[in-house]
Amino acid sequence: MNATVEQLAPVEQQATTGWVVAALYQFKEVQDAAALKERLLNLVGSINLCGTLIVADEGINGTVAGDRVAIDAVHQFLLDEGFTSMEYKESHSAEKPFRKMKIKLKKEIVTLGVEVKPRDLVGHYLDPKEWNELIARDDVILIDTRNDYEYKAGTFKGAVDPKTETFREFPDYVKKELEQHKDKKIAMFCTGGIRCEKSTSLLLQEGFNEVYHLKGGILKYLEETPADESLWEGECFVFDGRTAVTHGMEEGANIKCHACGWPLVPAEVELPSYEHGVSCVYCINKTTDKQKEGFRMRQSQILAAKRKRL
Structure with missing residues (x-):
């Protein structure tokens, strides 16, 4: 299989009812992963969905968000494709948790780098x-x-x-x-x-x-x-705009440093080292002044794009 192939599908703004977030995976032999990717692209191009799905010869993995209709559509599509034993969990997010919809073709649906047989050797x-x-x-x-x-x-x-x-x-x-x-x-x-x-x-x-x-x-x-x-103990880090969740799948209090990706508790956000989108206590001494200036420019562009959408 070739290196990662990625293609984006447009995502419309979600209604004010919030977003349904579905995390899913299944190890299953896929006869033609590239063809499955194309079928998924055709689907997500017609529904209101964002997030990432990874397709490989060994199965599928990903987290997507959308309205109820979109989530049901992608879930049913995968069931029809033979993914009938998916580990599948839903939660909710008040804000859009992903910027875009991405479908990726990879060698592994989660990269360990060592060949194993998760369908045969199971704990x-x-x-x-x-x-x-x-x-x-x-x-x-x-x-x-x-x-x-x-x-x-x-x-x-x-x-x-x-x-x-x-x-x-x-x-x-x-x-x-x-x-x-x-x-x-x-x-x-x-x-x-x-x-x-x-x-x-x-x-x-x-x-x-x-x-x-x-x-x-x-x-x-x-x-x-x-x-x-x-x-x-604490919160569970998630790879979307919520940063972390806690019991009952409620959104947690942690926020993410957009410079280094580390989760921050509220007290760490109050430290002088924290600058939104630029630095935190874990990365302030790991980037140069030039890099920080670039982060500030990126942050101002993000804010300008948000104001434009309002």
């Missing part, structure tokens, strides 16, 4: 109640398979941070830090479950004995688990 799925019981045990190593900035926004009590900047770094973490724990119970989690499909498959492939993962990911856990029964 033990746990629902939220079973998950709580497992991770409360002393003989379990609990691993957050997400990136460092996602961990910063929130995680499960006692979870290990692999300190990865991308999912591609996870196999190296396994070799360096987990190799000596093959006889231990390993529990892993991620936002929606897709990264854990590959990480559990990787560990089983490497000879680990007991590997568990949270079915449906953090999003499903926060949707189903009452706050007073939850072992989750």
Whole structure:
């Protein structure tokens, strides 16, 4: 398959009723991923949808937002295409969560960089109640398979941070830090479950004995688990305009630094290091004055475009 192919479809402004946000994925053999991409482009060109869908030989992955009609249309389309076992979750956003609609053709629907077989080698799925019981045990190593900035926004009590900047770094973490724990119970989690499909498959492939993962990911856990029964601490970072969500899939208090992408709690926004769209406490010393000036120019252009739409 060729390198990433991307095409954009226009998105009209959403009605004042807000946006339905659908996160979905399924590992499934796709006979002709390029043809599926084209069919998706034909669909999204006729409905009010924004977000990203990734298509590969191994399946589909993505998060999209739109009105009820648009979300139902894309959901039904995928069911008709044979994606009948999707991990599928809906939430809501008051504001438009994505700027555009993108369909991407890639080698992997989530990039691990190591060949695994998530349809054949599968860890033990746990629902939220079973998950709580497992991770409360002393003989379990609990691993957050997400990136460092996602961990910063929130995680499960006692979870290990692999300190990865991308999912591609996870196999190296396994070799360096987990190799000596093959006889231990390993529990892993991620936002929606897709990264854990590959990480559990990787560990089983490497000879680990007991590997568990949270079915449906953090999003499903926060949707189903009452706050007073939850072992989750903080908020769950999401890759859209909401920055993070919390129990009941309510929008959280974190906001995103648009210079570096890290989530910020309200107290960090009040620091002198924070300038909207330009810098925060995590990146102010990592960019030059020239770069910051470029960020300011970009921010002024964004604000001007918003005023023009009003």
